[in-house]
Amino acid sequence: MRLLVANANTTEAITELCAASARAAAAPGTEIIPATPRFGPVVIATRAEGAIAAHGLLSLLAEHAGRVDGVLLAVSHDTALEAARQLLPCPVVGMTEAACFAACLLGGRFGLVTMGSVDVYRERIAQHGLAGRLAALRGIALTPQDAVRDPEAVALEMDAAIAAVVAEGADAVVLGGAALAGMGPRLQRHAAVPLLDGIACGVKLLEMLVALGLPKPVAGSYAAPRGRETLGLDPALAALLRGG
Amino acid sequence: MRLLVANANTTEAITELCAASARAAAAPGTEIIPATPRFGPVVIATRAEGAIAAHGLLSLLAEHAGRVDGVLLAVSHDTALEAARQLLPCPVVGMTEAACFAACLLGGRFGLVTMGSVDVYRERIAQHGLAGRLAALRGIALTPQDAVRDPEAVALEMDAAIAAVVAEGADAVVLGGAALAGMGPRLQRHAAVPLLDGIACGVKLLEMLVALGLPKPVAGSYAAPRGRETLGLDPALAALLRGG
Amino acid sequence: MRLLVANANTTEAITELCAASARAAAAPGTEIIPATPRFGPVVIATRAEGAIAAHGLLSLLAEHAGRVDGVLLAVSHDTALEAARQLLPCPVVGMTEAACFAACLLGGRFGLVTMGSVDVYRERIAQHGLAGRLAALRGIALTPQDAVRDPEAVALEMDAAIAAVVAEGADAVVLGGAALAGMGPRLQRHAAVPLLDGIACGVKLLEMLVALGLPKPVAGSYAAPRGRETLGLDPALAALLRGG
Amino acid sequence: MRLLVANANTTEAITELCAASARAAAAPGTEIIPATPRFGPVVIATRAEGAIAAHGLLSLLAEHAGRVDGVLLAVSHDTALEAARQLLPCPVVGMTEAACFAACLLGGRFGLVTMGSVDVYRERIAQHGLAGRLAALRGIALTPQDAVRDPEAVALEMDAAIAAVVAEGADAVVLGGAALAGMGPRLQRHAAVPLLDGIACGVKLLEMLVALGLPKPVAGSYAAPRGRETLGLDPALAALLRGG
Amino acid sequence: MRLLVANANTTEAITELCAASARAAAAPGTEIIPATPRFGPVVIATRAEGAIAAHGLLSLLAEHAGRVDGVLLAVSHDTALEAARQLLPCPVVGMTEAACFAACLLGGRFGLVTMGSVDVYRERIAQHGLAGRLAALRGIALTPQDAVRDPEAVALEMDAAIAAVVAEGADAVVLGGAALAGMGPRLQRHAAVPLLDGIACGVKLLEMLVALGLPKPVAGSYAAPRGRETLGLDPALAALLRGG
Amino acid sequence: MRLLVANANTTEAITELCAASARAAAAPGTEIIPATPRFGPVVIATRAEGAIAAHGLLSLLAEHAGRVDGVLLAVSHDTALEAARQLLPCPVVGMTEAACFAACLLGGRFGLVTMGSVDVYRERIAQHGLAGRLAALRGIALTPQDAVRDPEAVALEMDAAIAAVVAEGADAVVLGGAALAGMGPRLQRHAAVPLLDGIACGVKLLEMLVALGLPKPVAGSYAAPRGRETLGLDPALAALLRGG
Incomplete structure (x- = not known):
């Protein structure tokens, strides 16, 4: 099982810290893949930073979509959690x-x-x-x-x-x-x-959700986006919104 | 890891059904131990049956206390959940x-x-x-x-x-x-x-809680009972309430 | 009017204390009948004790069912209140x-x-x-x-x-x-x-409910149990659950 | 025990209807005293009528203050209930x-x-x-x-x-x-x-509150008014607000 | 735009204070019309005074109904707000x-x-x-x-x-x-x-509501009263309740 | 008074539609400045699009910060409202x-x-x-x-x-x-x-907030950001987060 541990700020040292916690909590057979956004706030401490960070975070997730079994948002305000949960084909959990x-x-x-x-x-x-x-x-x-x-x-x-x-x-x-x-x-x-x-709780809950093998909803506001057009976004993110 | 799957009614066929579901969901290395109360309602469908069933269920849990790593209450109204959580030294989860x-x-x-x-x-x-x-x-x-x-x-x-x-x-x-x-x-x-x-969700959440290795609270209303006297209860249950 | 003042722990001295308060509050013509369970916690101070006490309390109530006009649960956490309300043909009130x-x-x-x-x-x-x-x-x-x-x-x-x-x-x-x-x-x-x-409030509210002469519901989750099978319970309690 | 059954509209026929219900519910020894405001809406069906009726109702209650043991507001929206509860020295209950x-x-x-x-x-x-x-x-x-x-x-x-x-x-x-x-x-x-x-429930709850013999609060927003000056109100109401 | 600033107590000095605040906040072209009830509490500090004041306040509003574009209730508990909102043909806002x-x-x-x-x-x-x-x-x-x-x-x-x-x-x-x-x-x-x-917020919100030019509801409990009979009220208030 | 009407999607036709509504609602002397993000979703219909749009929207607002008196978010889910309210020195209101x-x-x-x-x-x-x-x-x-x-x-x-x-x-x-x-x-x-x-309500509420002349909070989570470092953001947005 491959779990993405996605930081929402751009500080790799924090990503590494979280990844280490995640590895310590992971079951044998769970691979932890750390990831850091390429743009956005260096640290998220305010409302404005949280809102801005969503874009970089979702761009990052889009690059990994389909290649991981679950995503842990390693950001304490659970930034963009609902959006990521809708966007990705796999389970997504926020650390808090x-x-x-x-x-x-x-x-x-x-x-x-x-x-x-x-x-x-x-x-x-x-x-x-x-x-x-x-x-x-x-x-x-x-x-x-x-x-x-x-x-x-x-x-x-x-x-x-x-x-x-x-x-x-x-x-x-x-x-x-x-x-x-x-x-x-x-x-x-x-x-x-x-x-x-x-981080530890998130890794274990993702291991649970992956093990349960639940399908993605095809109705409601958490169904995957489809046919959504965008302007100036990263190709991976644009493709995921377009769906298909 | 040993997980008790405790039915709260006295129908062993239901216990077996739940245990089978639990085994299907369990990770390798997780042993499922089914258990059925010796007295109480045959099936729990009403408020009165739920309240009565708590005694038989807690007596049953007391017999296993200290010999299992977690307890899944295999009863859809989560009967006696808070009491069991306080009483036992290990994690307890209700199926609903x-x-x-x-x-x-x-x-x-x-x-x-x-x-x-x-x-x-x-x-x-x-x-x-x-x-x-x-x-x-x-x-x-x-x-x-x-x-x-x-x-x-x-x-x-x-x-x-x-x-x-x-x-x-x-x-x-x-x-x-x-x-x-x-x-x-x-x-x-x-x-x-x-x-x-x-049942499947409960098994996975217990695997998570056991893996996290959290201590039992020693303050508040979920701390283990200690020095509580009783009359006419099963020895194992009486002993657990007395603490030690 | 006959009101049962039912303790939920097994300490008769507490039952007597509550019965004395009840008698002081009762209207002329209201008879107070104290009752103490035959098994269970000596005092209820924890969650586990509350859950266990329900059985002894409901067994006690079953013995009096049909022979009293109302029941006051003389236990501060209103133990098994909803269950007793469903089970009995008469009004039931908790002291808190x-x-x-x-x-x-x-x-x-x-x-x-x-x-x-x-x-x-x-x-x-x-x-x-x-x-x-x-x-x-x-x-x-x-x-x-x-x-x-x-x-x-x-x-x-x-x-x-x-x-x-x-x-x-x-x-x-x-x-x-x-x-x-x-x-x-x-x-x-x-x-x-x-x-x-x-205790005083409970006696007066029961006097009110008895005086109002309201019927028992025949729909919903407070309708009397009927046809419920049990194992190893006191005959009176088993009979009440079987109904009919 | 003397209970005032106070209508909040000016239709005496409704007052009589309520008083009859109240008498049917009252215990022996409870005297029901019907009362109708001298001004205000003939029937209360809208928000505006409810607000206007409060004055006539409170004027009416002021005339009876100190000469009844409890007050039942015989008006289905419980008009001016909190105000009456503060104003009067005795218990006040609304019918709904x-x-x-x-x-x-x-x-x-x-x-x-x-x-x-x-x-x-x-x-x-x-x-x-x-x-x-x-x-x-x-x-x-x-x-x-x-x-x-x-x-x-x-x-x-x-x-x-x-x-x-x-x-x-x-x-x-x-x-x-x-x-x-x-x-x-x-x-x-x-x-x-x-x-x-x-009406029946209100009479019985008042009989309870009167029997309990509880004191009037002397702190908080339900303590009796004292030293409040008014302009153009009925003497009884003005006197009650002045207190003393 | 004519805005009524209606005090709910009978103290004109407070009305003047509020009117001055209102004028300071009003846009050019907004006329502030102060108004004081002719009867009721001199100051509203208790629940009883608030309930009594509603009558004098609504009588006052009725006199101005149809001749102002909006009403600000210059009383800190928003006395009779819902009633006034139903009664009047124009927007009504409470200061708190x-x-x-x-x-x-x-x-x-x-x-x-x-x-x-x-x-x-x-x-x-x-x-x-x-x-x-x-x-x-x-x-x-x-x-x-x-x-x-x-x-x-x-x-x-x-x-x-x-x-x-x-x-x-x-x-x-x-x-x-x-x-x-x-x-x-x-x-x-x-x-x-x-x-x-x-006061300042209320004036600005009324300017907004008046500018939006919204219709009065003709359904629900805020529709204007119609055909409501009363006894002993001021002619203007009685007429407004009668509608037509 | 200059009010920014900021769309959160990249479709200028929608911006124009909203700006026309805004102009129709604006008081004389209120100038409406339409603005459209340079990147992001073409239309916002899903959770993911809403989260992504925040970045483009806040970048857009940052360009106008200090040069407008208020901001109306012309996006029906009030996208990034709390973040914008924190980030900008002027009032911000969402249309819904x-x-x-x-x-x-x-x-x-x-x-x-x-x-x-x-x-x-x-x-x-x-x-x-x-x-x-x-x-x-x-x-x-x-x-x-x-x-x-x-x-x-x-x-x-x-x-x-x-x-x-x-x-x-x-x-x-x-x-x-x-x-x-x-x-x-x-x-x-x-x-x-x-x-x-x-749109109409938002314009009027902004006119109110601007007229009230309230200060920006200097405590709590809506105080302006200060000293926040970022990576790869537009200069205006980065500068606003850096503060000073």
Whole structure:
């Protein structure tokens, strides 16, 4: 089974980090193929960057369409998830979506902790239909750069954030963002509930969906596009929209 | 990996049917262990039967606690799911819960079709927090016995029910109830969207949860019971509640 | 009018406490009949205990079916309420359900205070459809044992919890759990809004439902069971499920 | 116990009809005191009439404040319910509110049938926080005048409306509007689920609230008004707002 | 274009304040016509006052019906908004409604700050269907009288309240109540997000609705009343309800 | 006042159509500046096209940033609305958002009719927080091409769709999609409730927001981006993300 781990920003180092997490989670026989867009935001931290990144991401996916068995969107806001799910012939899963759904299988309500703003996470979780199962969100005022510089300081703040969302009723906690991935085992040792890493959850959910061998819908708004004309797009993306 | 497929009614033939579906879905290396309660309803079709069945089911699970890696509740109303999840040291998944969450990864909204009443399904889906992603429910006025007697007649009605929920906006459809499991491939050939069987989805989600190796929560209402006294229960169940 | 006050745990002292509250609230002519299950948890404090207790409770109710005019579930999580409502020919009310609905008739939003975890209360209130009218929940970190040992200390903490939910907008406050029943008048003297005791509210709501003389539904999922087969259940419960 | 049955329109015949229903439902010892506003709409059928009627209704209530033990608003849209609840020293219940809450104690979801538009009922039920328990609403295109002229024709249409909301999942059905009150027993004979009359339910809920002897809140937006100045209002109403 | 700015309390000074704000916001060619009810509460601060005020307000509007192009309800709880919208032949907008809808066009979630209780605001925003976009409400424990006596003290508390709702995720903040109107520019200088004044927003939304030239509905519960009989109302109001 | 009317697909004829509608709605002194992206989908009909179009649209907006006073997104799914709102220094409104909010000011619940699928509209309305005010959606199985070929046939089907959503309780109806814009006056003549055109509403709401002169937020997720690095984007877009 070939799974594409597609970053949505243009920073290859982040792609590599995610691919390593994905390989650690993958079953024997699952091949992880990392991929990075050729244009777009270097890092996605704002609404505008998320919207712009969709194009580069979908162009990237189009190049791999038909040659992979599943796609993991390695971007914490699940950028362009619904579009990718419609566009591609194979299953597509977003990393935060994956972690949130896995968290729901472990208890009643879940929390999410991240570095920076929680606003887009709140909206994304609501769009996933899971607002009723969200106990609390918490963003610490530190950056991925801080995590590189002083990982223990970040870990201590993160421990506190996790404890806070547990106190608000979270039975499991999603780690939001690729930057926290490596920190998972360290944080888990201090946490009272299970912590969920989106890359690991996403790989396992894709292995499930591929194994189930489900057909692509041929009705509704997730059926593959067909006969759609475009202007100035990459040939692979244009071809996929044209269908046929 | 050893997965318990626990029926909640006392009909071994249904347990065997579910176990066969589970084995068909299991990865190499996953052992399926079927189990049937020793007392309770012969079939669960009403609210009262569901509530009564919880005791027999939890007694059954207690006997296997510590000797399996995960538990699939092979009962379409996800009977006693939250209680089992709290009680056992390993992951527990309900078959309808599993199919609904898998359906969410395939599109926007999902539908559910079943034989008989949809009322308890509607409530269960709301309790799973997924009411916002439910497009429609449809129950056909035929029974599992009809499905044995004249499977094609049931299949034709079911095709119509599936088409109806797709017309109401379902991008994927959950097959509610073990009796539909065997019918899945036949129904899928006529359906415009993917159909989801709870047993298959449950096995794959358990394989995921076991592979993730997450710890049991030690805080909140899903932490294992400890020091709870009981009267007149099976020794294994009493012991599990007492903890230790 | 004969009202069964059915405990769901096996501790007769708690049954007696609830029966005394019920008698204090009952109208002249209302007879209170206390009943305690013969097996199950000694006290219900966790999800697993709640699920297990349903069987003993429903067995108990079956013994009284047809010989009482109404049933009050004297258990704070409204254990097996929907099942009992379907199973019995007479009205059935849960004590927390009763207090929450009464609270809604007194103002805009209500609060709930209890000893211990509020998680199951939050879920139960949502299942009752009243999440939109819930201002706040608060659980104090003391136990019913503490209330016996040092009632004034518990009362002081409870005063503070009540004041806190009033500050969050509660126009009335539900006292969660039988252990608080006796404390009601003491707490009311210090509270800015009315406090509701589930046993008293439940008795009055049952008197109302009995007086209204409403028929049992013969359609839908609350119609009485009929022709349901079981294995190894008490004869009275088995007979009620068989119907006829 | 003295209960005021306060109409909100100026038609005494409707007041008498409601008072008769109330007396039929009242316990021995409950005195029913009918009251009709001196100004306002002759019948309330539109939003504008409902808003205007509040003044006449509250003026009427002010005259009785302190001389009754409870107030039933005998107006199907629960006109000025929250205001009356704040204003008066005794419990106040609306007739549709009463029927909806009673319906919730009988099953999972309820329906409502009425003559004319259902829009304001839908909004009122949502404001009562019960939208999640509403299965369906149905208004027949006949008027109270038709019901006087040809009661059987109206009853047959109403039977069909009731059957329709039951088919959509209602376990109990609220009869919306005073005009249906007299028809209740006739309709109940053909209905598969219990039917609820707001006047009867309201009387019983008031008997409950009076019996519980709860204090008036002294905090929040339902505390009695105090020191509020007015211009041109009836002396009793002005005095009540001034408090003191 | 003639816009009526209708106060719902009887204090002309407040009407004048609102009219001044309205004139400051109005486009050239928009004439602002202030109006004050002849009876009712001097100030509306409680539920009872709001319900009573509806009559005086609707009587006032009836006098102007047909002679103005739009109506702004200059009352912070949007008193009688739905009734006025049905009753009048021209567009009607409430000041808090206006500010909330404008706030939605500026970001994701909005907050509201006011003097006094937030309970009725919370309910009104829910009735407007905007509960999902409300980040937080905050009421300071000071009165309009305090604002006259020591405006800077009030402004400092208000600055803190605004900062608090921004910290809870508000991208824009509604100023609740006419008393804050004059303070807007002062508060805006210290705020991190845009502040919205209901009078200004209401004038602009009415200018929009009038410019769009939309017809009055002739179906549904907002169609004009017709043939409605009344007792003891002002001739203009009675005539409007009679229609024709 | 200069308002950009920005199409999100690359078809200039549609841009011109929208600009003409915009000019018809604009106040004297409002200049309408049409703009069409240089790359992307020729028409947006699917999820994938919507996501791809965001890049071209935001590049286009970046070229105009600072030189217009407001932006109307002339694309029926409100493509990239939140991103554009964050990115630009001036107000941004989406055409369907505009029509839905205007519809809320005219009655209780609104409907939406369109050509083709309603799925994305339903999601968009939910994201705007207005799901609770949506009475019904209806999509006719005809295309904009059909509307060019046989406008009367399309108008008749549209009349029926409008009548259907009115029957389901809509007090106002949004016309979804630019193709219906020209048809508005024809459809309004047969409709029982007001019909809302997104271009007209959007222009008026922008005139309102510009007139209010509100500041850009400097906190939260709608504050302007600053210091964001990108790869391979248009210079204007890259500069705007870099800020400064």
